[in-house]
Amino acid sequence: MGNFSAGNASTPDAEPAGPGKKNSSQRAVHLPVMLREVIQHLQLESGLVVADGTLGAGGHSREILKAIGSAGMLLAFDRDPMMISLAEKIVCGENVHIHHGSYIEIRDVLQRHSQSTGRPPLVDRMLLDLGYSSDQLADRQRGFSFQTEGPLDLRFSTSENVSAAQWLATAHDSQIVRVLTEFGEEPFAERLGPAISLAARRGEIQTTKDLVRVVEQTVPPAILRNAEKHPATRVFQALRIQVNDELTHVSTMLNQIAPEVLAPRGIMAVITFHSLEDRLVKQAFRQKNLWEEVTDKPIVPTPAEIRFNPRSRSAKLRVARRVPGQ
Template sequence: MDVRDIHTPVLLDRCIELLAPALSHEGAVLVDATEGMGGHSEALLERFGGIHLIGLDRDTAALRIAGQRLSRFGDRVTLVHAVYDGIVDAVAQAGRTRVDGILFDLGVSSLHLDDASRGFSYAHDAPLDMRMDQTDGLTAADILATYAEGDLRRIFERYGEEKLAARYARAIVAARADGAITRSARLVEILIAATPAAVLRERAGHPAKRVFQALRIEVNTELAVWERALPAAMGLLPVGGRIVVMSYQSLEDRYTKRVFAAASSSTAPVGLPVELAEHAPRFRLLVKGAELASADERVANPRATPVRLRAAERLRAAA
């Protein structure tokens, strides 16, 4: 099956529109910091014939698919196996020090969700892996086997915003005494059994949803990576450079909002009669708040439902 039949890029037209002013000149450089299966990159390479793409992904399987999809663009494409907090090194590896546009499409990709064997989904029984880069790091099963009850509770609360975090952590520790929890179906069974009947009746969504999200974030250190990656990426942009970020869970979006707000605000002390250049905002926001997918797009592509898009443009050079 053609990858285009299984992968629909989220907010594609809007991403192109927002990045266009930064990419419309010959020799512009675009970083797709979350390459995935190459859907956004392909459309941007087609739309802007003079750009060079640097595509990053931690998943070697995704890079293979993207490489095949983008092969017709030849030497206009440089793909790098890297986590996106390594964006500065990846850009340097491609022989650049500045880039004109940056795109982040955060979270779990269609490739991960559609491959049941990766263990990302609570809807399919599979080994509890959840690593985006299967060449390195702890699996979700490792975490369930080795983390203390308090640590499990912490990640469920922080990364899943799960109200039953303590109850679920206690149930997992009790269950693993009878044998390692290595498959998603077993974890789902434990979580359902630990959920009060009234909550099962009233809760919107599956009781395992937030725990699976929390485990995925912990396995891939997603929030720590994002907290390093966003400031580093913004530092690569020249005046007129643009960055677009799509988040799918509130923790990432809140951090993006906070960083963009600080970068687009004056740092001048209150009461100064004039604003000195060094205190002027470094960026301007390109969208008001966080943009959502349209109702039509959410129907056509349900994975666009939780997206929150934010974008900014550099106004003045870094000090």
């Protein structure tokens, strides 16, 4: 989850803080972002068919299930098998169908369910939480956190594509510069790209700390001293988006798939955590032939939620209704 993806966890612009952070004695506690606002704006009722495209730890899905009751149906998706195994502990029932894979596979899943149940291959409501989970961030083997040592992987599913370290080892300077610029909005991309490429080709970037070391050696010292966020934040965000092809998935869902599978007057809610995602959602929802915006402006977490879950602070929720007859 989404989340960073997640129904997900929280923001990709910062490392964990407060309640979302894992200590040595317990598993990370995942807090679903803007849970009350999501449930309210989805306008849930008994009997609806709802798709949670980014299951994450299951916090949103659990509340969705309560609202739609036994007469409804929940279809949930996640690319990460670890998150599915966690969510299945709290999201379960005969009307729950969890699928290991991306939300862009929903058309095929709905067709199969339609054949077996006789229901139309449509959903009434859909949620995407484009953050990632505290559990993913806390797992050192995934490489999502640059504050801990671990393999530089960054994939939501290790069975997909190549890891970030593998991609860097074969990418040209210009490719790395482009990814850092487009996906990280990194002001020092022109410096960092060649430095990262050279180190990777030498086999010197295998772990999270290897990459952090190159970043710290390349950006101006004054930036390291004075930056509010560590310069590696944008680099890790850019590489995560690249290896998971995140923005392509979001754009494909919003512009092609969701308009096909969402029932007329159906509602879609999307939680984003950085400007690139939010821009895609805003542009998609402004296609008047497809969507009617339910919220004029994005909904943001309350000050109370941000105090309790600091990593929610960059989240934005946009909601739109599917225009009928298109």
